[in-house]
Amino acid sequence: MERLEKQFYQQPTLELAEKLLGKIFVRILPGNIHLKGRIVETEAYLGQQDQASHAWRGRTQRNQIMFQAPGTLYVYFTYGCHYLLNIVSEPENSAGAVLIRAMEPVEGIPFMQEQRGTAILTNLMSGPGKLTRALAIDCSSNGKDLFGDEFFLENAPQLPAAMILTSARVGISKSRELPWRKFMLNNPHVSKGKAT
DNA sequence: AGCGTGATCTTT
C-alpha cells in the first residue's frame, strides 16, 4: 500500500482526525526493525479557539511544533512519565494537531511486547502513553516528519461512516463538551479512557 | 479511587 503524501495532511484538523482512522503508522528503526500499527483512536486539537490545546494562548517554546507544516510529529512529555504523539495539522504558522490515542499492533509485535513488558495484544498500544512506549518514541522524535525513511503512514481504504464513532475528548478539564475524539466501533484496541 | 513524577506555565 502506498505512503500518504503531504496533500493528505492538508485538510482541516477535525477531518484529518477522522481520516487517520484505519491508516497504518510505520516506524523503521536501525537494524531494519519495522514497527507498524493501525490507528484506531484520535483526538483533534486546534489553536486559539480551543482552550484544551497547548497552543490556545499562542506560541511557546513547547508548542512551537504545532505551528509547523502538516505532517510534522509533535511529541511531548507529561505526567512525569509519558510521551504523547501528535500529527501536526493546519497550514504553517497556524496551530493544530491530532493526538494519536490508540493503535492496533500490526508488525514488530515482539519488539512492542518487550517495550511494554506484557504479551497481551490489547494492552500494547491501547492508550496514548502506551503506544509511544511500544514504538520507543520519545522527545528525540519531536519535530520529525512523516515524509522520511523513519516515520510515515501507509494508506488504507477509507472506513465506512458507520464504523466511526465520536465522543468528548479524554483527560482534559477545559472544552470538554467538544466532540472531537474519533474512534473505531467495537475495536478492542481503543483506549479505556473515560469520555465523560 | 489514589498517586507517582517532572516539564511547563502562571502567578508572586
Added chain:
DNA sequence: AAGATCACGCTG
C-alpha cells in the same frame, strides 16, 4: 521562586 496543572497508566 513557588505553586498548580497536566491530551496518563498502574495498583489496589
